[in-house]
Amino acid sequence: MSYFTKRYHPPGTAPGTLVKRKKISARPLLISIIDYDATHLQEVTDATAQQCKLYLSQPTVTWVHVHGHAEPEVLRELGAIFDLHPLAMEDVLNTGQRPKAESYDGQLFAITSLPVFASKAVRTEQISVFAGESYVVSFHEGKNDPFEPIRKRLRKDTGRLRTRKADYLLYALLDIVIDQGFPVLEAFGEQIDSLENALLRNPDKRTLTALHHLKRELLLLRRMLWPQREVLNILLRDEQVPITNETKLYLRDCYDHTIQIMDLIETYRDMTASMLDIYLSSVSNRLNEVMRVLTVIATVFIPPTFVVGVYGMNFDRSVSRWNMPELGWSFGYLFVWSVMALMIGGMLLYVKRKKWF
Amino acid sequence: MSYFTKRYHPPGTAPGTLVKRKKISARPLLISIIDYDATHLQEVTDATAQQCKLYLSQPTVTWVHVHGHAEPEVLRELGAIFDLHPLAMEDVLNTGQRPKAESYDGQLFAITSLPVFASKAVRTEQISVFAGESYVVSFHEGKNDPFEPIRKRLRKDTGRLRTRKADYLLYALLDIVIDQGFPVLEAFGEQIDSLENALLRNPDKRTLTALHHLKRELLLLRRMLWPQREVLNILLRDEQVPITNETKLYLRDCYDHTIQIMDLIETYRDMTASMLDIYLSSVSNRLNEVMRVLTVIATVFIPPTFVVGVYGMNFDRSVSRWNMPELGWSFGYLFVWSVMALMIGGMLLYVKRKKWF
Amino acid sequence: MSYFTKRYHPPGTAPGTLVKRKKISARPLLISIIDYDATHLQEVTDATAQQCKLYLSQPTVTWVHVHGHAEPEVLRELGAIFDLHPLAMEDVLNTGQRPKAESYDGQLFAITSLPVFASKAVRTEQISVFAGESYVVSFHEGKNDPFEPIRKRLRKDTGRLRTRKADYLLYALLDIVIDQGFPVLEAFGEQIDSLENALLRNPDKRTLTALHHLKRELLLLRRMLWPQREVLNILLRDEQVPITNETKLYLRDCYDHTIQIMDLIETYRDMTASMLDIYLSSVSNRLNEVMRVLTVIATVFIPPTFVVGVYGMNFDRSVSRWNMPELGWSFGYLFVWSVMALMIGGMLLYVKRKKWF
Amino acid sequence: MSYFTKRYHPPGTAPGTLVKRKKISARPLLISIIDYDATHLQEVTDATAQQCKLYLSQPTVTWVHVHGHAEPEVLRELGAIFDLHPLAMEDVLNTGQRPKAESYDGQLFAITSLPVFASKAVRTEQISVFAGESYVVSFHEGKNDPFEPIRKRLRKDTGRLRTRKADYLLYALLDIVIDQGFPVLEAFGEQIDSLENALLRNPDKRTLTALHHLKRELLLLRRMLWPQREVLNILLRDEQVPITNETKLYLRDCYDHTIQIMDLIETYRDMTASMLDIYLSSVSNRLNEVMRVLTVIATVFIPPTFVVGVYGMNFDRSVSRWNMPELGWSFGYLFVWSVMALMIGGMLLYVKRKKWF
């Protein structure tokens, strides 16, 4: 994930302007409609914006899902049909928004972040949802469709989902987006566990890089998931939001999940901080060990090397009897060895007592 | 304790679904019923879900305790008898939940964390409790039953517990779960004390690992115990919660205990952070000491080693009188020794003044 | 940006005093007036303060923009015409103020910070705005005019801007000032990205200096942008503020942007903190590497150097058979080489097992 | 002070149970009674619980102070006479409680922490106070009696204390307990000052240990004093608390003192954190100095040592004229000295320019 993922218009652009952007995904735009009530269900895949109009007029719940790269024209068409606010549509187009929830005259608009774990990295995809009394319009630009389980549940004509109104569908969509956090964080937990083992056993530069990447991803993930708590808070507390008390019971469960996810992210962050301390301590410990060996070797061998140097000097013993008389002693050589043995022994003793060895 | 201990359904599963999980404990499911009022008490161990029905209809307080690995079928049966909310039952099944309290139409549902200290590690076990006016249903999946003292107090026909209603029993259960924090934290306190002594006396790599484990356990413990304060807050403040003012007086005491536990955990966390600093300082101090010894040895012996090397050279004195005339001096050897003595003495003095020695 | 950028009067000066300051920009003062409603628009560039009076009396919206170094006299004239509060005018003159919003009897006064990214450094410029029912007076001392896009949108006689009152113009000005944060933070994000790469690949002293400058700029930027959230909060929540509900919908969008900007700054700050840790770790890692090489060389060569020193001694073998008999052995030389080969080999093995090599 | 100082019953004990504890202080229990109003005062030292009953019935203010190790029986007797709540009595018995204030039907119960500085260490002692309309019952288990000044002020028949009711006596007791924080923190401030001087002049291992002990004591002191702010807040704000407005004026002063004490503790904590940084920097600085000296010595002497080694080799000059012809040069010795002088000089210059010397 990059640090700056938000798309924005140049400052000064009129608010609500929908500008054509550079295509970022090759995936073509796909509108799918599911229209249902307790007794019947109709499904249109690859629909046009105009087809939505038909279903909207009926008392059934209509779910329009726009998957892929949304073109400004399609957005404008949908905006006209469902009476979407231009500021909200701008946020749909400019993905990378912070999750938020707003209500415009009885219509609810929510932006959420879908965490996706792919190829050892995590990223978030924006999912935008509009909800009225009898319709839900959702937008998603990412690769894989997270809402397939909802479709399966809808197709079965039993279950709570079919008998409730659009607000329960909205809950179901939010619930699936938020719960995607659990498998992602489970994967993170395993990464941290294995990194921790590596750290305590044999830390090297790669461990440090991995740790830094982990911290970075947790930071960015937190930035995108933290505001979801607020989104649910608004849905639960705001009096203007058109959600029944029964659905609120379920949203409360969803709210608990956002808190659990934040708890996990905070715990992970604390843990990575502690792991960096361990890394630094390990590096210091190793340096200590290296230096102890160097010092032991130097301490033991440098002094006797000086001694043998002394008796390697070439002073002319024939000139005076003061010049290196030791060289002429019968036991000079043995004497020097004894001196050196004492030196080495003393140093080893000293070093042993210091517990460097 | 692992970082990710929560169990969850795959995202998109219908809320309230009870899925059969892999058995995690060999311990068989055991339902025990205690039905009592001030004058009589009846106890059934190893009961079936259906037996609960019988006692529920009576005005006495009925306490159903489900110990061990709860099967979905049993949960469904109990759910039908006591009218338990499917979302709550899902949380009972998927252990590892964050402590929380909710009220569903006069029925109270609370999840708490029981800290257990076993084999030098701490873990938490989920205890879920439903409480109505005349019944309490509690679930616990762990090994040892923490509620035996309550049973003993119930069997004695004196004491407050027998004369009060179900809300007081709920308090007694919460109280015992929360107070388990004290012996666990006492044990932690002793660990920190001994680790601190080790640190100030003779820190090594094992101290660091122990410190890291301590930090980790405190972090995870805090995550599971912190929300219990909120649980008690809800029981005390929420107007919808069916608890008498008299019992609230006792719950307030319980609430104080959660605060004391958090206080202790925070103090411990601060202390372990400070201990890591001490560890790092100690490592640096030792490195300093090692390097000082190396430097003293090198500083004292390397320069005279150079000097003796000079007079070990083989320049041909017969060729010219400029070639090493010192070798022919009568007191050349003594002169060189004097020079070296001065060198060594000077260096020792320098090193002494720097307080490296 | 400097740490202390606020201008202030000597303590004890009467509040609202307008003192002539040392000129800080060579740019001459330029007053421009745009007077508009849905049907007509009049533009005066290089106007005088007195000309404003004319337009003020009309029901159209009058936007007076004062660009450049504001002289006390001009301020006093404008103050008299638009009835500006002396304390507010003092803040206009003494630039470097913290962003804030206040209302004086139906007149709104807001100070905002325009972030400007120039020559690899960021700075903020103060933009002060007064808004009444039918006029907006804005002051800006910086170099480049950020409001040109607004003028362009005004000149086109379509668009929301022309049909709304002065509060919408105020929103448009604030929006442009706040949105300037996005390109600035995008540039920061790229700097952090490239610095991060440098850090993980080849950190040196310049990386450290760059990191410090980044931290410093983020800190100062945060100080000047953080209060803007509060500015918008006041405009949205304060009951006395004369802003219509429809414009508030747009200001809410603007408020979201201030939150997103703060989110980004906080993320960047966390990231730079983590990067400093990486830098310190890298420096430690390198020291370790250097010391390992030194230790390997010293460990391998110092002991055999002692050995060869021994056999370089000149003890007189003719005096006694105890003086260096090895020199007379037939295989003495080979024997010494074998001893040294064993020494070197043993040390290399030791060093290899320690993974220092 | 130890990390875990709280005494607690085994979890599951019925609330309000008073269990006989191991005696911790040799000091015998001493009950003293002072009964007074504006005109008369009666004092009983070494009273029995039953004697209190007598004074309670009179309209005068009765102050019962229980000093020393409180036995469960005495507590039960007093509890019956003054109608003390069992949960409160449990907290009196199990000392080491967090300061708190509660009101039970018009009776006030407060626990406070008395900081005591003895033999270079700080500890806190629990002081528990019950206050009704015309009585105050206080408990203190520590060694020295902090309330002697109050007794002296009471014995003088002038002064505010004698003319007011029990709530003012409660204030006087709290005031003395809280104000004990000032001399303790003054002593701490002096310790920090002297430690700071030691740090900047000549830091060693003892400085580090002292710093750690200081941090630890501040942490524990903070834990025990911080909640006192909340105690006073409850006395000031809680509507149920039976305290007159006039006494509240004095309690507000007391509240300010708790804030000042917290301010000081926080400042001290910040300071000790900064001091640890200084310590670490000093250790690094010293290591640098040591290493610089080592490097200078090694850099200056190792290269010429190599050179003299070269001319100590014994190649047979008689075999060929390529074998060490320098040895036969007339000025060979001087030449080598010149080479070495250049080497040493160059190195010294290099080292000088690096400012290592």
Add this chain to the structure above:
Amino acid sequence: MSYFTKRYHPPGTAPGTLVKRKKISARPLLISIIDYDATHLQEVTDATAQQCKLYLSQPTVTWVHVHGHAEPEVLRELGAIFDLHPLAMEDVLNTGQRPKAESYDGQLFAITSLPVFASKAVRTEQISVFAGESYVVSFHEGKNDPFEPIRKRLRKDTGRLRTRKADYLLYALLDIVIDQGFPVLEAFGEQIDSLENALLRNPDKRTLTALHHLKRELLLLRRMLWPQREVLNILLRDEQVPITNETKLYLRDCYDHTIQIMDLIETYRDMTASMLDIYLSSVSNRLNEVMRVLTVIATVFIPPTFVVGVYGMNFDRSVSRWNMPELGWSFGYLFVWSVMALMIGGMLLYVKRKKWF
């Protein structure tokens, strides 16, 4: 500034007691009175407490300023005249109080901190102010009088100050005290700037000491200035405080200044924290450089020194042809030089590739 600057009575002293303190400033007590309304002004320097009584009875505004070491008797006299609360007078006497504001039956009492920058150190002086409807009594124990500008403004018979009541005078006094923060913080900003330059260029031990002193002073300054925000908050929000709405407009400006000052202090604190990191990094960097040089020298010269040692051995070549045959080779000397050149060259190459050189 010292850590503990608060003066306090021994715990247990009756509240409101005024005890004679050791004189701390040689400056004699000086009472000055200014009595004014819009039309006339009367000034008495070196007045007595009794003179104040005279002016108090008139409807004009009376400002009594007590400069210097306040004696208990004078305080008692003034207390009797202006009906000052004993607790407040105790706080006036015991300087070093935390800034606070309180109202006693229509009389306002405020304590503020005047930051003074003298001889490269900062300290704060307590200024205490009582304000009634028609009088202000202020106390200041410091050296220089900060209120001279107010007197000058009063003496001029134009200006807002003369036409307003005592609450505006109170504002003027507070304003001057708070605004003294700006020059002090400007001086700090310059210190930080120059310290930062020193750090990035050539950090040494003095830089560290300077940094520590800066942190310490900022910490103590923050402790004394932070509560001033609360003081102004009370004056602005508290309903009981006798301040007109018009003056509140000015106090709001003053409140903004306290926030700006806190903003600056926080920024400075963050900056000094970052600078310490830079310092530690620089120290590490330097150690690295030193060690690299040592390692290069050792790596290049130690191995050839061993080689020349080998050929300095004295094995008896005449005994066997296995004893050092190289010494008899015609090109032995050149061969050894080649070997050493290869060794040195290889090491230099290795060291170059590692970028240590």
